[in-house]
Amino acid sequence: MRNSYVYIMTNYTNTTIYIGVTNNLLRRVYEHKQKLVPGFTAEYNLTKLVYFEVYEDIKLAIAREKSLKNLVRRKKNLLIEKENPYWKDLYDSII
Numbered sequence: 035m036r037n038s039y040v041y042i043m044t045n046y047t048n049t050t051i052y053i054g055v056t057n058n059l060l061r062r063v064y065e066h067k068q069k070l071v072p073g074f075t076a077e078y079n080l081t082k083l084v085y086f087e088v089y090e091d092i093k094l095a096i097a098r099e100k101s102l103k104n105l106v107r108r109k110k111n112l113l114i115e116k117e118n119p120y121w122k123d124l125y126d127s128i129i
Contacts, residue, residue: 053099
């Protein structure tokens with residue numbers, strides 16, 4: 035079975051965030067970094083992977099993505115900072 039991922043991207047100053055779901059985290063983050071897909075992340079230069087979770091069931095990943103999107107920004111920040119207090123780009127850790 036293939037893993038699914040819920041992830042959070044941000045910009046250089048950590049002012050805008052994007053929450054997404056994918057079945058290939060490495061490829062998807064690369065697409066965001068290279069701005070290969072037009073849209074919100076490309077427009078707002080969201081190129082830093084600051085958080086991700088791994089799921090075996092895509093349905094659970096999608097449900098988690100939706101619940102994270104409904105959180106207020108303060109709670110999203112706390113979630114990120116619990117695992118990544120300095121908001122470092124985690125891309126190198128998944129390569």
